[in-house]
Structure formats: C-alpha cells, structure tokens
Amino acid sequence: MNVQTRAIEVTRYSPERDKEPYLQRYDVPFDESTSILDALNYIKEHIDATLSYRWSCRMAICGSCGVMVNGIPKLGCKDFLRLYDHTPETPIRIEPLAHFSVERDLIVNMDEFLTHLEAVKPYIIGDNVDTASLPAEASLQSPAQLSRYQQFANCINCGLCYAACPQFGLNPEFVGPGAIALAHRYNLDSRDHGKTERMPLLNSKNGVWSCTFVGFCSDVCPKGVDPAAAVNQGKVDSAKSMLIQLFKGSQLQGEHQ
Amino acid sequence: MQQHSFDVIVVGGGGAGLRAAIAAASADDSLQVAMLSKVYPMRSHTVAAEGGAAAVTRDDDSYAAHFEDTVAGGDWLAEQGVVDYFVRHAHAELVQMERWGCPWSRRPDGHVQVRRFGGMKTERTWFAADKTGFHMLHTLYQTSLKYPNIQRFDEYFVLDLITDESGIGGVIALQISTGELHVLYANAVIMATGGAGRVFRFNTNGGIVTGDGMAIAYRHGVALRDMEFVQYHPTGLPGSGILITEASRGEGGVLLNKDHYRYLQDYDLGPETPLGEPKNKYMELGPRDKLSQAFWHEQQQGRTGKHGESDVVYLDLRHLGAEFLHERLPFICELAKAYVNVDPVKEPIPIRPAVHYTMGGIMTDSQCETSIGGLYAVGECASVGLHGANRLGSNSLSELLVFGRLAGEKAARRARAFANKQHHNLLQARSKAILATWEDKIAGLMDTSTRDPKSRSWAELKQALVTTMETGCGIYRQESALQETLETIRALKADYQDVRIEDQSGVYNTDLLHCIELEFSLDVAEAICLAALERRESRGAHQRLEPELTQRNDREFLKHSLVSWENERAVLRWQDVDTSLSAPGERAYGDQRKTRQADNGGAA
Numbered sequence: 089m090n091v092q093t094r095a096i097e098v099t100r101y102s103p104e105r106d107k108e109p110y111l112q113r114y115d116v117p118f119d120e121s122t123s124i125l126d127a128l129n130y131i132k133e134h135i136d137a138t139l140s141y142r143w144s145c146r147m148a149i150c151g152s153c154g155v156m157v158n159g160i161p162k163l164g165c166k167d168f169l170r171l172y173d174h175t176p177e178t179p180i181r182i183e184p185l186a187h188f189s190v191e192r193d194l195i196v197n198m199d200e201f202l203t204h205l206e207a208v209k210p211y212i213i214g215d216n217v218d219t220a221s222l223p224a225e226a227s228l229q230s231p232a233q234l235s236r237y238q239q240f241a242n243c244i245n246c247g248l249c250y251a252a253c254p255q256f257g258l259n260p261e262f263v264g265p266g267a268i269a270l271a272h273r274y275n276l277d278s279r280d281h282g283k284t285e286r287m288p289l290l291n292s293k294n295g296v297w298s299c300t301f302v303g304f305c306s307d308v309c310p311k312g313v314d315p316a317a318a319v320n321q322g323k324v325d326s327a328k329s330m331l332i333q334l335f336k337g338s339q340l341q342g343e344h345q
Numbered sequence: 346m347q348q349h350s351f352d353v354i355v356v357g358g359g360g361a362g363l364r365a366a367i368a369a370a371s372a373d374d375s376l377q378v379a380m381l382s383k384v385y386p387m388r389s390h391t392v393a394a395e396g397g398a399a400a401v402t403r404d405d406d407s408y409a410a411h412f413e414d415t416v417a418g419g420d421w422l423a424e425q426g427v428v429d430y431f432v433r434h435a436h437a438e439l440v441q442m443e444r445w446g447c448p449w450s451r452r453p454d455g456h457v458q459v460r461r462f463g464g465m466k467t468e469r470t471w472f473a474a475d476k477t478g479f480h481m482l483h484t485l486y487q488t489s490l491k492y493p494n495i496q497r498f499d500e501y502f503v504l505d506l507i508t509d510e511s512g513i514g515g516v517i518a519l520q521i522s523t524g525e526l527h528v529l530y531a532n533a534v535i536m537a538t539g540g541a542g543r544v545f546r547f548n549t550n551g552g553i554v555t556g557d558g559m560a561i562a563y564r565h566g567v568a569l570r571d572m573e574f575v576q577y578h579p580t581g582l583p584g585s586g587i588l589i590t591e592a593s594r595g596e597g598g599v600l601l602n603k604d605h606y607r608y609l610q611d612y613d614l615g616p617e618t619p620l621g622e623p624k625n626k627y628m629e630l631g632p633r634d635k636l637s638q639a640f641w642h643e644q645q646q647g648r649t650g651k652h653g654e655s656d657v658v659y660l661d662l663r664h665l666g667a668e669f670l671h672e673r674l675p676f677i678c679e680l681a682k683a684y685v686n687v688d689p690v691k692e693p694i695p696i697r698p699a700v701h702y703t704m705g706g707i708m709t710d711s712q713c714e715t716s717i718g719g720l721y722a723v724g725e726c727a728s729v730g731l732h733g734a735n736r737l738g739s740n741s742l743s744e745l746l747v748f749g750r751l752a753g754e755k756a757a758r759r760a761r762a763f764a765n766k767q768h769h770n771l772l773q774a775r776s777k778a779i780l781a782t783w784e785d786k787i788a789g790l791m792d793t794s795t796r797d798p799k800s801r802s803w804a805e806l807k808q809a810l811v812t813t814m815e816t817g818c819g820i821y822r823q824e825s826a827l828q829e830t831l832e833t834i835r836a837l838k839a840d841y842q843d844v845r846i847e848d849q850s851g852v853y854n855t856d857l858l859h860c861i862e863l864e865f866s867l868d869v870a871e872a873i874c875l876a877a878l879e880r881r882e883s884r885g886a887h888q889r890l891e892p893e894l895t896q897r898n899d900r901e902f903l904k905h906s907l908v909s910w911e912n913e914r915a916v917l918r919w920q921d922v923d924t925s926l927s928a929p930g931e932r933a934y935g936d937q938r939k940t941r942q943a944d945n946g947g948a949a
C-alpha cells in the first residue's frame with residue numbers, strides 16, 4: 089500500500105532539559121481524515137514517545153487539545169491535515185497556545201485561564217437552593233429565555249480565544265473572552281440574580297474595558313460561542329451599571345451634605 | 346513527597362465525582378473534601394454524553410414503568426432494590442441540576458422537555474440539546490466552585506490506595522505537572538474514575554477512559570462485578586468511533602443496510618414503523634444490544650456497505666429536514682460533517698457499532714460502599730447493580746447524580762464518625778511502603794539500561810490488547826476465541842514486565858502515565874474476558890455463539906459474576922441476584938412483546 093506522508097514540525101520544550109523551546113520535525117502518514125491530533129498520536133505511539141500534549145475526547149467537546157497550527161489557535165482534534173497545503177520545505181507547524189506559559193512541549197498552564205473563569209462566579213446566584221435537601225420543583229424557563237444565553241453556555245473552556253486575544257497577550261490579568269462569555273451567560277439566565285456580584289470585576293480595569301474589539305476571539309472559537317459579542321454586550325451592561333453606581337454615589341453624597 | 350489530610354477524598358472529576366464532592370461538602374461545611382482528577386474536571390468523559398438523563402416525569406409515567414424497563418432491559422441481572430431506589434430519586438436530582446442552572450431543553454410553556462429513548466416505554470429523558478453530558482458536567486463543575494471546602498487537585502494521577510485493618514486510609518497520587526508523589530489521607534474515599542471502554546479498539550470513549558479505578562480497587566481485593574457485560578452502541582462513526590447519539594433515532598432517524606432496507610424488522614423488532622413516526626421499543630428504538638447484534642448478522646450476510654476500511658450501515662435523518670436537525674441535533678450535524686464529511690440533511694451517515702459502556706465495575710452494596718470500609722465507588726467505574734446485563738441509554742447520567750449524592754453523603758457520615766481517628770503509625774508505615782513500591786516501579790520503567798532488546802513498547806502492547814479484545818470479546822463470543830484472548834492478555838501481562846519508557850522527565854511525563862494506564866487496562870481486560878468465558882449462556886450484552894448457549898439460562902446463571910485478585914491471580918465466583926420485586930420474565934421488543942404478553946395471559 090502506498091501511504092502518503094506529511095511533514096509537520098512540533099514545538100519541543102522540557103524545563104528540565106532545555107533552555108529554549110525548539111522545533112522538531114516528523115513525517116506522519118496521512119489520509120483525508122487525519123486530524124492534527126491523529127498526527128500527534130501517531131508520533132507518540134510510533135516515532136517519539138517523549139512528546140507531550142493534552143487530549144481526551146477526540147470529538148471537539150472536552151476542550152483539552154488546543155494548539156497553534158501555522159500560527160492560528162485550533163482544536164487539534166477538529167483540524168485536519170488535508171486542509172493544509174504544504175511541501176517538504178514548508179511543514180505544518182504545531183505550537184503551544186500563544187499567550188500562556190509553556191509547561192512542556194505543547195502543554196500550557198491552563199490555570200492562567202481557569203483562575204479568571206472561576207473569578208466571575210459562574211453559577212446561579214440567589215436562587216436559595218443550597219440546602220442539603222433537594223428542591224421539589226424545576227423553575228420555568230421559556231425557550232426564548234433559554235435562547236438568550238444558550239450560545240454563551242456552549243463554551244468548552246478550550247482557551248483558543250485567549251491565544252487569539254492580543255490584550256490577554258499584553259495583560260494576563262485581563263479576565264478575557266471565555267470567562268466574560270461565561271459571566272454573561274449567567275447574567276442573561278432568567279434564573280440568576282447574581283449580576284450585581286459579577287459586575288465589579290467586569291467593570292474593573294481588567295474587565296470588559298480592556299478589550300479593544302479586535303474580534304479575533306470569535307473567529308477562532310470552535311463552538312460558535314462568539315465571546316466578542318459577550319464582551320461587547322458586557323460593555324453596555326458595564327456602562328449602565330457604572331452609571332447607576334455613579335448616580336447612587338452622588339445621591340449618597342447629597343444625603344450626607 | 347508531600348502529605349495532606351482530608352476528611353473525604355473523591356477520585357475523579359466527572360459527573361459522578363463532582364456530584365459526590367458537592368454532596369459531601371454540603372452535608373457538612375466543616376468537612377474538608379479533596380477532589381483528584383487526572384484531567385481538569387470539565388475534560389472528563391461525561392462531557393461527551395449527548396442524549397440525555399432519564400427520570401419519571403410525565404403524568405402518564407410511573408416508577409413501576411421505569412423500574413420494569415430497567416430490570417427487563419438489564420435481562421433481570423439488575424439488583425432490584427437498587428433500581429427501585431434509583432427510579433424514585435432520579436427526578437429530584439434532575440430538578441436539582443435545573444436549579445443549579447443546567448440549560449435543559451424546554452417546551453413552549455417553559456417546562457422541561459422529555460424525549461424518547463431506546464428501551465424506555467415512554468418519554469422520560471431530559472436533555473440539553475444533544476450535549477446533555479457537556480452541560481451537566483459544566484453545570485456541576487461551575488456549581489462546585491461555590492463550595493470553599495472542596496479543594497481540587499487537577500491533573501493528579503491516582504496510583505494506589507492506602508488501607509489498614511479498619512478500612513480505607515487514603516490514596517497515593519502523582520502530580521502530573523511535576524512528577525512528584527503525594528500521600529493524601531482520609532477516612533472516606535470515593536472512587537469515581539469512569540469506565541474502561543478504551544480496552545477495546547473501536548469505542549466511543551475518550552483516551553482517558555482506561556479503567557484505572559477498577560484496577561486499583563481490584564488489586565486491593567475488591568471484586569469486579571459483571572465485567573463481561575460491555576455495551577456496544579449501534580451508531581459510532583467508522584474510523585474514530587465517535588458517537589452519534591441514540592437521540593437521533595429517538596427523533597425519528599432510521600437504519601438502512603446497503604440496499605436501503607430497514608433491516609431491523611428482520612430481527613424481532615418490527616413491524617416497520619412509518620417514517621417520521623418512531624415508536625418506543627420498536628425498530629430503531631429497540632435496545633442497543635439487539636441493534637448491535639443485528640448489525641453483526643447483516644455484516645455476516647454481506648449486506649453492509651463500506652466506508653474506508655470499515656463495514657457500515659446507514660443512519661438516515663434526511664426526512665427530518667434541515668431546520669429540525671439544526672435545532673435538535675446540532676452537534677450530530679457538526680460531528681458528521683467534521684469526521685466523515687457528511688451533511689446529514691443531504692446524505693445518510695455511515696455508522697457501525699462501537700464499544701460504549703462498561704455495565705460492570707467495582708462491586709458495591711446498595712449504599713455505594715465496597716468491601717473495604719470507607720471506600721465507596723460510584724458512576725461508570727462502579728457496579729451498584731443498576732444496569733444488570735445491559736444498560737438502558739440515559740439511565741447512567743441519572744445514576745451519576747442519584748448515587749453520586751448517596752456516596753457523597755455516606756462518605757461524609759463515615760468521615761465524621763471516624764473524625765477522631767488518628768493516622769496512626771501503621772497507616773503511615775503502610776503508606777511509606779506503598780510509596781516506596783511506586784518509586785521503585787517508576788524508576789524501573791525508566792531504567793533503559795536494563796531494557797531487553799526484544800521488549801515491546803506500551804504502545805505496541807496496547808495495540809495488541811485492544812485488537813485481541815475486539816476479536817475475542819466482541820458482540821458475539823465463543824469458547825475458543827475467549828480462551829485465546831485470555832491467553833493473549835496473560836502473555837501481554839508477562840511482556841509488560843519488560844516494558845521501559847523513553848521519557849525520563851518528571852514534568853508532564855505522559856509516556857509514563859500511558860504506560861501505567863496500560864497496566865490497569867490489562868487487569869480490567871483479564872477480568873472482562875474471564876467472566877465472559879465462564880458465563881456460558883447469552884444474556885443482555887453478553888452473547889455466545891455456541892448453539893447450546895444462545896439462550897438465557899436462569900437455572901445456572903441468574904447470578905452476578907465476581908472477579909477478584911487473589912494470590913496473584915484472577916479468581917471467579919458467582920453471587921445471587923436480588924429479584925425480590927420482579928420475577929425474571931422474557932425480554933421482548935417490537936410486536937414480539939404483544940405476542941408474548943398474549944401467550945402469558947396478557948400480563949405485562
């Protein structure tokens with residue numbers, strides 16, 4: 089059988105061994121269905137067992153396998169060799185997600201994203217169901233109410249939008265597109281009463297106003313979440329909530345005089 | 346080496362682990378709960394569940410009906426008391442998920458919508474589009490953030506348990522980001538490590554689903570129960586095994602062979618239901634084992650088509666129309682497009698059966714406790730006795746919640762009862778000894794100077810394992826092939842002793858992790874194969890080809906299989922089944938049901 093191969097080059101880096109990351113080249117067999125992840129798995133099992141990267145579901149839902157492919161953030165399991173035109177002189181380049189610290193090879197420090205995610209309080213607030221006994225009845229939510237936030241609930245926490253965001257690259261304290269989308273998801277949920285608790289972070293200098301609206305985050309999102317829209321709607325909310333704060337503040341001052 | 350002390354330790358951050366951690370943490374906020382997972386919780390394979398979670402919901406439904414479907418679906422090998430508890434508690438758990446923000450799909454009036462599912466008499470499956478597991482997992486993970494007394498150890502790989510004469514004492518784990526070993530003490534430990542589908546070549550499971558927790562408990566003397574029952578899902582994508590949810594048949598999809606014929610009517614599942622009118626328990630909505638077996642027969646008779654290397658049949662959704670498909674099955678449209686380049690609106694999707702679910706697991710009592718005091722197991726890694734010989738689709742997501750909560754509460758109670766117990770010298774000595782064994786073992790794996798030039802890599806051994814499991818332990822089984830597979834597995838276990846790894850580093854050494862996972866998988870595979878060999882009858886997902894074994898044999902085999910590790914070998918025993926609520930009857934689907942019921946004087 090005549091097996092076609094493709095050249096790819098992969099970032100290698102071990103903090104225990106290397107001063108600097110470098111690129112290593114591999115030739116992998118290829119057909120119409122070979123994904124970037126398949127190629128990495130082939131290398132791991134047949135060529136070089138020391139290559140490290142994250143993956144699990146191989147069906148674009150667990151969010152583990154984000155990498156840069158020729159400079160663009162992609163899910164390795166949902167990106168295919170067939171989509172890249174290349175010659176032996178120009179291999180497909182696979183690198184760790186941009187803007188994160190690299191731990192080893194293609195593995196980055198995901199806590200840099202998850203800390204932001206956890207900071208936006210991504211859970212229903214004010215529904216008073218936190219008792220040890222179970223609630224008896226489900227709340228009502230119309231399909232229209234559901235569809236207000238549904239898209240923002242589809243985030244798989246892959247971090248591609250962070251790798252696409254120039255602001256996050258400059259300021260790692262920026263809450264960032266994925267986490268803002270999640271905050272927005274809860275703010276829009278008819279069952280939630282936690283918006284006032286989430287707004288201070290979104291209003292802060294590391295919140296929505298850090299965004300300069302490049303919009304690349306939404307382009308790279310593999311799940312159609314459109315985090316840029318969330319950030320933008322967040323700006324409107326933020327402007328409103330700051331106006332209210334301002335108004336309340338001046339009223340208070342007025343009362344004290 | 347670092348040491349930590351907790352009240353409760355949860356191993357696994359999937360649906361079961363998260364639900365258990367929340368239950369333990371909310372039972373008593375003074376309890377300190379640790380949750381360890383080899384991946385970030387939202388990467389756990391619960392994320393891949395598409396179809397939905399079952400609970401009696403509609404007015405015209407009843408606990409008795411859900412109970413009957415589950416017990417009959419499991420071919421009378423389910424523990425009936427456990428099933429009874431389950432059907433009574435599932436609804437409240439789904440409501441709890443709703444209150445925690447799970448975006449369940451809704452009816453126009455705002456109530457949660459339910460859908461049809463295979464083997465269920467009536468609509469009782471809650472769903473969140475076709476990403477139910479994803480939404481449940483993220484809802485649970487996000488909700489868990491509210492509990493300051495849950496401390497997560499993400500990307501910690503659990504290697505072993507520490508026990509003493511009074512029961513469990515803790516776990517040993519490897520911190521993946523550094524390679525450092527940790528000892529974590531607790532008087533209650535919950536295993537929630539998921540299934541073992543990856544011991545088969547062709548499966549719907551994620552790469553992490555390697556049976557670790559089952560093997561770890563087994564090596565400590567806990568029996569693995571009903572391991573021979575491995576569910577094939579009838580609709581996986583050829584090549585990758587990626588799942589096309591059963592909900593696509595619930596919504597009206599039909600199965601065709603290469604001659605465009607709805608072949609299921611030839612396998613006691615008919616008569617053919619009209620297009621667009623799916624009927625519970627008929628045709629495409631028959632149970633999974635029957636559908637996968639029908640594929641095998643079609644394949645034997647040359648009536649399957651080809652997609653690449655794979656024999657396939659076709660799932661036709663075209664009559665449902667673009668709008669409906671994009672609303673109800675958006676993920677299926679995305680997966681079919683990405684992985685087989687098919688637009689379901691325009692073309693039928695090529696599919697074939699793939700290993701999907703391990704019905705068996707770590708044996709527990711009805712309260713999720715194992716034979717080691719204070720060690721609990723829950724979710725797909727466990728056998729609490731809910732599924733019997735075949736799991737009904739959408740029962741396991743509910744299982745994670747119902748029994749996750751139960752395990753969490755029991756563990757919390759145990760932790761309080763033992764709160765004053767000191768981690769005495771014996772336990773410390775034990776943990777030291779186990780730690781030393783692992784240090785030696787890891788050093789041994791890395792010691793390439795002693796490598797036998799003929800030795801194979803873990804990757805080669807894994808390939809051999811998954812291939813032999815598929816050949817010898819697949820949809821249909823027989824003595825000679827099972828015997829051969831068992832011998833192959835044992836030879837692979839011997840070969841494993843010579844394995845060495847290339848990677849010498851501490852930081853993210855995935856070479857090491859995969860190598861250890863393989864050792865776990867080999868234990869689990871041996872248990873599956875041994876039980877399959879000894880169960881000389883056909884029941885549920887376990888089907889034997891020998892003419893005298895094609896029927897269920899209640900006289901000899903209305904029993905659970907138990908495989909235990911004793912004196913360095915796998916030993917099989919049998920355990921009686923709780924059939925106190927419903928005597929074994931015949932499992933029938935399609936019109937066969939009516940005929941059988943008429944024969945039995947109309948009793949349902």
Ligand SMILES: Cc1cc2nc3c(=O)[nH]c(=O)nc-3n(C[C@H](O)[C@H](O)[C@H](O)COP(=O)(O)OP(=O)(O)OC[C@H]3O[C@@H](n4cnc5c(N)ncnc54)[C@H](O)[C@@H]3O)c2cc1C
Binds near residue numbers: 554738
């Ligand atoms: C594709 C697919 C679709 C499905 N669809 C449905 C459905 O529609 N309805 C339904 O009811 N069921 C469905 N199922 C079954 C159901 O989803 C699973 O049985 C269930 O999600 C398993 O959950 P779990 O919490 O037990 O395990 P998992 O979600 O697999 O989690 C296991 C956890 O254990 C951890 N772990 C494992 N080993 C170790 C170790 N050594 N050290 C540390 N941590 C470890 C992992 O990191 C992970 O966090 C589906 C299954 C699949 C594969």
Ligand code: SF4
Binds near residue numbers: 309315
């Ligand atoms: S918003 Fe999209 S790109 Fe960003 S983390 Fe979520 S799924 Fe990934």
Ligand code: FES
Binds near residue numbers: 149164
């Ligand atoms: S492996 Fe899960 S998203 Fe790619």
